[in-house]
Amino acid sequence: MSSLPAKARAVIIGGGISGCSVAYHLAKLGWTDIVLLERKQLTSGTTWHAAGLIGQLRASQNMTRLAKYSADLYVKLEAETEVATGMRQVGSITVALTEERKHEIYRQASLARAFDVDVREISPREVKEMYPHLNIEDVVGAVHLPLDGQCDPANIAMALAKGARQRGAKIVENVKVTEVLKKNGRVTGVTWAQGEEHGMIETDVVINCAGMWARDLAGTSGVTVPLHACEHFYLVTEAIEGLGRLPVLRVPDECAYYKEDAGKMMLGAFEPVAKPWGMNGISEDFCFDQLQEDFEHFEPILEMGVNRMPMLGTAGIHTFFNGPESFTPDDRYYLGEAPELGGYWVAAGYNSIGIVSSGGAGMALAQWINDGEAPFDLWEVDIRRAQPFQKNRRYLKERVSETLGLLYADHFPYRQMATSRNVRRSPIHEHMKARGAVFGEVAGWERANWFAKEGQEREYRYSWKRQNWFENQRDEHLAVRNNVGLFDMTSFGKIRIEGRDALAFLQRLCANQLDVEPGRIVYTQMLNNRGGIESDLTITRLSDTAFFAVVPGATLQRDLAWMRNHLKDEFVVITDVTAGESVLCLMGPKSRELIQKISPNDFSNEGNPFGTAREIEIGMGLARAHRVTYVGELGWELYVSTDQTAHVFETIEEAGKDLGLKLCGLHTLDSCRIEKAFRHFGHDITDEDHVLEAGLGFAVKADKGDFIGRDAVLRKKDTGHDRRLVQFRLSDTEPLLFHNEAIVRDGKIVGTITSGNYGHYLGGAIGLGYVPSKGESAEQVLASGYEIEIAGVRVKAEASLRPMYDPKAERVRM
Numbered sequence: 001m002s003s004l005p006a007k008a009r010a011v012i013i014g015g016g017i018s019g020c021s022v023a024y025h026l027a028k029l030g031w032t033d034i035v036l037l038e039r040k041q042l043t044s045g046t047t048w049h050a051a052g053l054i055g056q057l058r059a060s061q062n063m064t065r066l067a068k069y070s071a072d073l074y075v076k077l078e079a080e081t082e083v084a085t086g087m088r089q090v091g092s093i094t095v096a097l098t099e100e101r102k103h104e105i106y107r108q109a110s111l112a113r114a115f116d117v118d119v120r121e122i123s124p125r126e127v128k129e130m131y132p133h134l135n136i137e138d139v140v141g142a143v144h145l146p147l148d149g150q151c152d153p154a155n156i157a158m159a160l161a162k163g164a165r166q167r168g169a170k171i172v173e174n175v176k177v178t179e180v181l182k183k184n185g186r187v188t189g190v191t192w193a194q195g196e197e198h199g200m201i202e203t204d205v206v207i208n209c210a211g212m213w214a215r216d217l218a219g220t221s222g223v224t225v226p227l228h229a230c231e232h233f234y235l236v237t238e239a240i241e242g243l244g245r246l247p248v249l250r251v252p253d254e255c256a257y258y259k260e261d262a263g264k265m266m267l268g269a270f271e272p273v274a275k276p277w278g279m280n281g282i283s284e285d286f287c288f289d290q291l292q293e294d295f296e297h298f299e300p301i302l303e304m305g306v307n308r309m310p311m312l313g314t315a316g317i318h319t320f321f322n323g324p325e326s327f328t329p330d331d332r333y334y335l336g337e338a339p340e341l342g343g344y345w346v347a348a349g350y351n352s353i354g355i356v357s358s359g360g361a362g363m364a365l366a367q368w369i370n371d372g373e374a375p376f377d378l379w380e381v382d383i384r385r386a387q388p389f390q391k392n393r394r395y396l397k398e399r400v401s402e403t404l405g406l407l408y409a410d411h412f413p414y415r416q417m418a419t420s421r422n423v424r425r426s427p428i429h430e431h432m433k434a435r436g437a438v439f440g441e442v443a444g445w446e447r448a449n450w451f452a453k454e455g456q457e458r459e460y461r462y463s464w465k466r467q468n469w470f471e472n473q474r475d476e477h478l479a480v481r482n483n484v485g486l487f488d489m490t491s492f493g494k495i496r497i498e499g500r501d502a503l504a505f506l507q508r509l510c511a512n513q514l515d516v517e518p519g520r521i522v523y524t525q526m527l528n529n530r531g532g533i534e535s536d537l538t539i540t541r542l543s544d545t546a547f548f549a550v551v552p553g554a555t556l557q558r559d560l561a562w563m564r565n566h567l568k569d570e571f572v573v574i575t576d577v578t579a580g581e582s583v584l585c586l587m588g589p590k591s592r593e594l595i596q597k598i599s600p601n602d603f604s605n606e607g608n609p610f611g612t613a614r615e616i617e618i619g620m621g622l623a624r625a626h627r628v629t630y631v632g633e634l635g636w637e638l639y640v641s642t643d644q645t646a647h648v649f650e651t652i653e654e655a656g657k658d659l660g661l662k663l664c665g666l667h668t669l670d671s672c673r674i675e676k677a678f679r680h681f682g683h684d685i686t687d688e689d690h691v692l693e694a695g696l697g698f699a700v701k702a703d704k705g706d707f708i709g710r711d712a713v714l715r716k717k718d719t720g721h722d723r724r725l726v727q728f729r730l731s732d733t734e735p736l737l738f739h740n741e742a743i744v745r746d747g748k749i750v751g752t753i754t755s756g757n758y759g760h761y762l763g764g765a766i767g768l769g770y771v772p773s774k775g776e777s778a779e780q781v782l783a784s785g786y787e788i789e790i791a792g793v794r795v796k797a798e799a800s801l802r803p804m805y806d807p808k809a810e811r812v813r814m
C-alpha cells in the first residue's frame, strides 16, 4: 500500500476513540510521523455504539483529574476541528436511594471539588425541579454537576482523528496488523496486510489500542492484557413529546443511566450478573456489528426504569441495543508500557467508560511515551499491575461477569470480588481458613484480611461506617501492640538479584547504600529522574554477589520490569522467587520470647540487631529470619521454603498458646502501619511523589555516589520542599478515613488523604496526605488548623510530621 510509510516513530493499532486520542495527543506533542492502523473502519468496534456520557464524578483523584481533562477537551474540540462532536454540557445528576449511596456520592463530590470540578449536593426537591419526569419518592440525596455532559462518541473520535491528521499523523483504515516484530526484548516494527497486499513498518513504539481485541493481539507478542468483552444493553425510546433538554441521570441503585437525545430517552444498564461474550475469540469480520437482543436479561432493569420514569411505560421502543464492550478484572483500564516488551504500550480495557476516559488517558499516555515517565501517578490504571495468570480465559470470563455490574454497585471500602477467587494461595491457606480467616484478594493472592471469632459469620458486611470486623481488627491490633501477633505475608513479591555486577547495579537503582555487610537489610526506594518513587522495598544482602528484594505483591511485575529495563551490559540475573518462599511475620513485644522457644538461635539485640537477617533453625526446619517490621514493633519476618511452611506455622502456633499469640489479618497490618506513619506504595508514595517530600530522606544516601534520581534529590535539597506528607488523627473518634478525603487547611481544601485506617491504639481515624509547604518550616506547616472533609462534613484533625505512634522508634529496637 503505497500510502503507508516504511518507517514511523510510532504505530497505533486500533481506530476507536482510544487510538484516535493517543494519535491526537502524540501529534500535539510534535510526533508527526506516526501511523494509526485500523483493521476495518474507525470506531467500528465499540466506540460507535457507546452512550457518550461525560461524567466527572469518579472514585479517585487521578480518575477525576483525567475525566475533567476529557470534558474540557471535548468542549473545545468542535471549534478546533470543525467536526460536530455533539458535545452538550447538559449537566448530570446522580441520585441515591440509600443512605450508604448518598454517603458515597457525597464523598465523590468532596473529592471532585478538590480538583475544581463544579459539583453540588442537591435535595430530592431540586432533583424534581431539574428532572420533572422522575419519581423521587425514595430518593434520599443527589449530586449535580452542571458541566458534565453527553456527546456523539463516534464524532468525538473522528474529531480527534482529524486533529491528529491536521498535525501530520497518518490514519489508515482496512489495514490489519499481522505481527509486532521484536528483537532483544524491544519492539522493532509491525507487519501489516490489506487484502493480498502485505508490508512492514519499522518502529520502536507500538501502542495497542485494539479494544476488545487487545488481549489476543497482545498475546501474540507475549504481552499480558487481561480483558474480556461483555454484552452491554440499552434501549432508546421513540420520540417523547415535550421531553425537553434534560441532564444525564444516573440511578446506580437501580443499575441504570438515562440520557435524553433528540427528544428520545436512552436507558442503559450495568446489571449485577453480566453476560461475557466472545469466549472463543472475536470474529475478524466484526464491523459495526450488534449482538442478539435478550429482553429477559434486560427486563428487571426496564421494570425499575418504568417505575422511576413512568413515561417509559407508554413510550414506544425505537431500539433495543446490545453491543460488546471490554471489561477488566478490577474495573480499571490499562495504560502504560507492557513489562514484557520494551516499546509495547497499551491503552485499552475501558469498562464502558471509554469515552470519558479516552481524552485524559490519551493525553497521559502520549506524555508518558514522549518523556519516558508517567506525567503523574497512574498506578491505578498501570498495565504493570496485571498478573500473567490473569490472561486465563476462564478466570476472565467469570470475573467480568461481575465487574460490569460493579460499575454502578456501591463502592464500599474493602469490597472484595466474589468471582474468580482462590487462584493463588499460601501453603497455610487451609490452616488460616480453619482458624476463622476471612479472605481478601490482591494480585490473585488470597490473604487473611481478618479473623472471625467462634460463631461469628465469616462474611463482610459492607458499609461506609464501621464494618462488622471493626472489633476483630481492634483485638488483633492491640495484640500486636501489647503481646504478639502472626501475619501470613506470603503474597510479598520476592526477587533475587545475583551476579558479579549485582551490587553496582543496585547501587545505581537504589537511593540507599547497598554496599553493606552480608546479612544486612536495607530499606530503600528506587527513584525516577524527578526523584519520584518507582518502588519501595527492602533489600537483604545475602552474600557478596547475591541480594534478596521484598516488594508488595501488587507491585511485583512493576518492580521486576523496572529492574530489567535498567539492566545494561551487566552480569546480573534477576529471578522472581515469590512462589518459593512463604513469609510468616511474628510481631509484637512478646515475639522474641516466642521465637526463642522454638529456635536455638540468638535473637538478642546484640546477636541479631534490628535490620539483620540470617538463617535459623525453627522447629525441625529452617527459615531466614529478617528482623524488620511494617507494624512498628519488635518482630521477625520469617522466610520459609514453601514445603516447610505448614510445619513452621504449626510450631509457632503451639509455642504461642501460652503467650496469647493471635492470628492477624491484613486490615490489622494496615491499621498498625498507619499509626506508625509507614508509607504505602501506590497511595502515600508514588512515582509522582518526591522521596524527600514523602519524608523518606533518612533512606537516601546522596553521598554514596551516583544513582537514578540523585540530581533531583540534590535539587530538592537546594530549593526546599513544595509539599510534605503529614499524618492526621481525627479528633472525633467516630468517623473513618479510607483515602481520597479532602484535606482542609485553615478553611481551604489543599489536598487529599492518600491512605487512611483506624488507629486502635491511638484512638481515632488516622490518615496520611500531602499539604503544600513551599517556603515553610515544619512548625509553620503544623501551626495551621486542619480539618478533613468526609462526605461534605468537616472534622477537626491533629497533624504531625513525626509518627504519632512511637516517634523515637524505641519499640522496634526493644
Ligand SMILES: NCCCC(=O)O
Pocket: 050, 051, 052, 053, 054, 055, 250, 257, 268, 352, 353
Ligand atoms: N457507557 C455508559 C457510561 C456510563 C456512565 O458514564 O455512567
